[in-house]
Amino acid sequence: MSFDFDLFVIGGGSGGVRAARIAAGYGAKVAITESDRYGGTCVIRGCVPKKLFVYASRFKDEFEDARGFGWTTGEATFDWATLIANKDREIHRIEQVYEGGIKAKGGLTLHMRAKLDGPGAVKLADGTRITARTILIATGGRPSRYGDIPGAAHIITSNEVFELKALPRRIAVCGGGYIAVEFASIFAGLGVETTLIHRRDKVLRGFDEDLRDGCMEALRARGVRLVMDEALAGVDEDVAGFRVTLRSGAEIETDLVLSAIGREPATGDLGLETAGVKTGSRGEIIVDSYSQTTAPGIYAVGDVTDRVNLTPVALREGQAFADTVFGNKPTQFDHTLIPSAVFTTPELATVGLSEESARAFGHELDIYKSRFRPLRNIVSGRDERMLMKLVVDAASGRVLGCHLLGPDAAEIVQMAAIALQLGARKVDFDATVALHPTAAEEIVTMRDKWVPA
Template sequence: MSKTYDYDLFVIGAGSGGVRAARLTALGGKRVAIAEEHRVGGTCVIRGCVPKKFMVMASDFSHQFETAEGYGWTVEASFDWPKFIQTKDVEIARLSGIYVANLGKAGVDLIHGRAVLKDVHTVEVTHRDGGESRTITAENILIATGGRPWLPADLSGVEHAITSEQAFHLPELPKRILIAGGGYIAVEFAGIFAGLGVETTLIYRGPNILRGFDDDVRAHLAGEIEKRGIKVILGCQHSEIVKTESGLVNRLENGMEIETDVVMFATGRAPHVTALGLDAAGVDLDDKGAIKVDALSKTTADNIWAIGDVTDRMNLTPVAIREAVCFHETVYLDNPQHFDYEAVATAVFSQPPVGTVGLSENEARHACSGEVDVYLSRFRPMKYAFTGSDERMLVKLVVDATSQKVVGVHIVGPEAPEMIQLAAIAVKAGLTKAEWDATCAVHPTMAEELVTLKEKQRPGNMSAV
């Protein structure tokens, strides 16, 4: 006789991945519960990509107003930070409510509390509003707790710094801010604060921003964000932060001292595994502190699975959702599936933004069997023709010279994230450069460069500006 459990599936973490897995499983007729210690919606909806995108859009208006003047408009504008924060919070609450409602409609029991593993079939839940803890059993358990910002604990004065999570709720807009980090979160928030009129400095210990991206993208964007008024300091990091009566003094390893009102660290995120009871259930971590899983998202413990940022595979919200679908197919539909991590498009909502899919030029030279053809163009977007702006757009195609398949597309400039979504279809489908060229251009657009690039780049050759 099989053991009777309280639920068929218990999900820890109600972010995008956990919610999708819970809903699919419940809609399939299974008994499902999900626990969330904070607000339903997870990092993306509550303290990540959604509120950040609102902030990007708010901050970009200052640039749009400057552009409008070139077209004959006279613009007088001011920005109300408290009003924006209030409006943003109302919208985030609405979106979180939709997640809650959809869980209810699917028949998922939502528990507002923290769940800790006791063994491979048991969790203990401490409710957020107090009261006694509750022990719950489940045939399968899915961990989808995401990640949290990382701070250098050994840095003197780091207690005075904030992370991106606090940046969404600052009581007032600072006049000066220093952002430490060179990844997409750091670059995006630098653009946000600079666009809102904040004196912004970005420091990064590496030789250039956006490590892991194509080198042409990294160099191009570093130059472009400086045109937006962001001071970029590379090859440097903090030695200490000192609080004074007038602000925070950032002492850097190169001897510089920069006083700001706010210091924000965006130096990476870590899988959220603290005090989850993983040892009690036999769930192992990898050497980076993420939950170790196989290709089907199964952990080292029977009946326990993990998806999303807590596994540190590809930390993107749409990927977590697709991993959730694969989990459901594998466990409940007897159709083992794993997510294909190749040619996943991503965007950096910097100012200007970045869209990229596939291999960088350097990756392609190592991965492709043969030479790599590179097609690259830098040009001024038509939108800035009347403004005297020297901003430039970058479009780059990386092609496997042997197969002639386009294996990488990289765009920096207005609407790059929108373009890359469609370009990703062609890259995923394995279309060749000839098939891209056979596609008629839409004129006049920036995107037409993707199908009109004809001249291969020679080593050291730069396209006309």
């Protein structure tokens, strides 16, 4: 049977673009379509614009800290419109790079919605039917929305927050995951009166408990009001903005309500049933270790599979798919040791097992902790402390987890991730010469095991 293409990709985000580009480099005839903008969640309304917002929110600290080092600064002002315009310009640049990389390899890029039309075929929004020997679904995820409370239409998500015309004076952020705490930190840093509402008693479920506690402490210290063990019951518009009613009956006045209660796989209206592609309880596409779905010739990568929903993971899954199917190099991506960061201020970063997870797996542990004020904070007068923690298997001495809270935590943990990937032991950390004076040197100078009080 002849096909129009060797590979047709639905979704122009990180995973889909990487797969398309690598497959085309192997000589495959490739087409890819994106119904919105190339770059997907990460580039358009996720990692990249959010990190730009994080940078913007931290300059207030820079101006304040400068005085401790002898600088005299004038009155600082912030212009939201300038940030948005510069963000848009950078996003447009990266978007062109994403699409251009596929074209440079000879791939065809389309701009319209597509769905499966039986085995080996897709149908475009204009009615065109295209056949492909292999189809890859990489449609990503979308924000979960409140759909069952009065006034849900007044609530925005992380999709819309990047397009706000003006900076609100007050904001209520709903959720306790990394997206929620990041936006709470961003808006607080920009001077917005910020309230974080979460249905549990702690934020960042799944992270090490010390990091969770440290993050909440830091948010409170920076003026974020934490309303825990609560949930939205309704949102009403009034002359001053919005009135948020909580499950307990308490009310909060705000100018903007942002929902960051999670994300879900974007599998709606993809025609999966026409080709026999099975999904799980959250709508995620079920795949094997090679990203193969339950339908022959159809694969899926990235957030649509709801495995580990991070951009670098989608990139590696897309690469592994292309290497396997078109490069004659069968590759399974290992999801067990993935570094991650939460870009609050201060930021936190982690790789490997939390103390709680390691104990649940049956490890006897040695725990090393260091909590200190970085040199810069001492001179500037900032009372913010840094936390470093190593989770070590007591029997083998292998470092199972590295957890950081403080300036440049993400930059530091990236290098620690290499050590853990190589199976480094605590004695290997100890044998590494410290780079002084840095905060990162604490990772290799911690000698005393932590003993609970």
